[in-house]
Amino acid sequence: MILITSAGGKTGRAMIEEFAQSEEPVRVIMRRRDMDDELSALGAAEVFHGDLANVADMSAAAAGCRAIYFICPNMVEDEGIIAQSVIAAAKSAEVERLIFHSVLHTQVQALRHHWARLFVEEAIIESGVPFSILQVGSYYQNMLPSWDKMLETGEHGMAYEVEAEMALVDLKDVSEAANRIVNDPGCVNGIFEICGPVITLVQKAAILTRVLGCKIEAKKLPVDKVIAHAANMGISDFGQDCMRRMFAHYDIHGLVGSPRVLEWIIGRPPTDFETFARRIIRLRADAE
Numbered sequence: 001m002i003l004i005t006s007a008g009g010k011t012g013r014a015m016i017e018e019f020a021q022s023e024e025p026v027r028v029i030m031r032r033r034d035m036d037d038e039l040s041a042l043g044a045a046e047v048f049h050g051d052l053a054n055v056a057d058m059s060a061a062a063a064g065c066r067a068i069y070f071i072c073p074n075m076v077e078d079e080g081i082i083a084q085s086v087i088a089a090a091k092s093a094e095v096e097r098l099i100f101h102s103v104l105h106t107q108v109q110a111l112r113h114h115w116a117r118l119f120v121e122e123a124i125i126e127s128g129v130p131f132s133i134l135q136v137g138s139y140y141q142n143m144l145p146s147w148d149k150m151l152e153t154g155e156h157g158m159a160y161e162v163e164a165e166m167a168l169v170d171l172k173d174v175s176e177a178a179n180r181i182v183n184d185p186g187c188v189n190g191i192f193e194i195c196g197p198v199i200t201l202v203q204k205a206a207i208l209t210r211v212l213g214c215k216i217e218a219k220k221l222p223v224d225k226v227i228a229h230a231a232n233m234g235i236s237d238f239g240q241d242c243m244r245r246m247f248a249h250y251d252i253h254g255l256v257g258s259p260r261v262l263e264w265i266i267g268r269p270p271t272d273f274e275t276f277a278r279r280i281i282r283l284r285a286d287a288e
């Protein structure tokens with residue numbers, strides 16, 4: 001049995017779908033109670049309800065599990081508390097492995113929520129529990145909520161410079177790599193950078209223009225407007241501050257990384273942006 005945390009989010013759902021293809025049953029833990037059917041349909045064998053920051057909830061969820069795939073909710077101030085709870089549960093369940101879904105560049109102090117994760121990684125390394133850490137780049141999928149707006153306006157926008165170099169990655173490649181790491185004992189004690197080759201908004205817009213057959217322009221969105229929208233969606237003050245710092249950092253440094261590790265893990269080059277875009281267009285056409 002493998003336990004996946006934060007299972008109802010986009011990362012969690014992708015992991016359930018991928019891990020469920022192996023024979024080992026998947027248990028998930030989440031707070032919400034209105035997604036059980038959806039997560040079962042994706043392949044979760046057991047749905048547990050509880051708070052990741054609550055040691056009793058986490059320990060109950062981890063009991064009997066071989067491994068924990070730890071996804072932390074995004075940009076939360078109590079990440080350290082959640083991590084301690086997950087580590088305590090990993091110890092009480094005597095799991096074979098604690099796998100942490102981290103982010104690229106936890107070394108960068110300016111990226112407040114990445115930097116906080118450096119200390120989660122440290123706590124995991126020092127916990128004595130066998131571990132693997134995936135340092136994951138931003139997903140191509142982050143643009144999907146604004147896909148319709150892009151078609152309407154002819155603009156592919158993000159709140160950072162259009163020439164910023166980003167080592168974006170297909171979440172499907174990430175889950176495939178995660179599944180391999182989880183099932184390969186040789187990956188114990190490893191830290192893996194999981195990202196694709198760098199690409200800019202301008203390059204993505206040129207690809208989108210070609211595959212959609214209509215002009216798409218890259219646009220830097222006003223940061224204040226994007227953060228106001230995030231606030232309306234319920235993102236906390238802490239999260240908003242993380243976003244502001246993140247966009248300022250991306251403007252200058254992007255978020256770069258090497259695709260070689262992912263290529264080695266999945267045994268092929270990471271999915272390129274054009275292949276991803278064509279897949280989305282096909283899926284949307286099929287759904288109509």
Ligand SMILES: NC(=O)c1ccc[n+]([C@@H]2O[C@H](COP(=O)([O-])OP(=O)(O)OC[C@H]3O[C@@H](n4cnc5c(N)ncnc54)[C@H](OP(=O)(O)O)[C@@H]3O)[C@@H](O)[C@H]2O)c1
Pocket residue numbers: 006007008009010011012029030031032050051052053071072073074075101102103104136137138139142
């Ligand atoms: N998005 C990216 O491009 C990207 C790239 C690399 C790494 N990551 C990392 O992936 C992780 C997940 O990101 P995401 O965008 O997939 O998240 P998400 O869609 O926002 O999902 C977060 C999930 O966490 C759950 N949650 C929040 N607080 C909880 C708590 N105290 N106890 C139990 N469940 C709780 C939420 O469930 P409820 O509704 O039940 O609260 C929700 O299902 C983050 O750590 C992020 O840094 C993301």
